[in-house]
Amino acid sequence: MAWTDDRVETLKRMWGEGASASQIAKELGGVTRNAVIGKVHRLGLSNRNLDDTAKAEAAPAAAPKAAAPKPAKPEPKVERKVETKSSEPAAPAVEEEEEDDDDEPRTMAAVPQGTNVTSLRKPLMAGQPLPPQPSANEISPEALAKVNAVEKTAKKISLMELTERTCKWPIGDPATEKFWFCGLPSQTGKPYCEAHVSVAFQPMSSRRDRRR
């Protein structure tokens, strides 16, 4: 498949949003992640950071490996027109720390730097229908017990750690910090691990409810 403008555009957009090469490859179809990575490099948008002034690779002397706590801000290019007082020797713009004291619930939890938050907002999990939470209802007590046990040993992975091979069963309340995904190996082809599959996909029995 060729890199049409269309596909390149998608590639650029997704890469910019922080999608991985394999995710992009799947989205585009017809290409492997290698192809995507190769293209990314050819396009020159490999690393989203790195100042042009970078080249100072020297000085490995006394600096073992302690990574400098650099503020590391992707910082696109903000044309800031600050009225500079002709006599002022450039005031060191103080970090404006906006202490939110308003009504914003702010459920956001540690998002990796460099990650475009907007891309994480809703679109994720669009594919699989979310499972109904175990409603201690028409589910074999056996399976329920199993799930409870499993949820104690679950890997408790975050949203971003989900892959096609991890159980995507949500545990906890999404509105609180106590929220994570099962994360155990999922049944191939299924979105959940064995235990969760058993409660997610009801055979259809138990429903032999009151027929009338």
Next chain:
DNA sequence: CCCTGATTCGC
């Protein structure tokens, strides 16, 4: 083992 991006190099 799963995954990530980076690089190489024949095509």
Next chain:
DNA sequence: GCGAATCAGG
């Protein structure tokens, strides 16, 4: 320019 193979790492 392309991307499989490979490398290096988490």
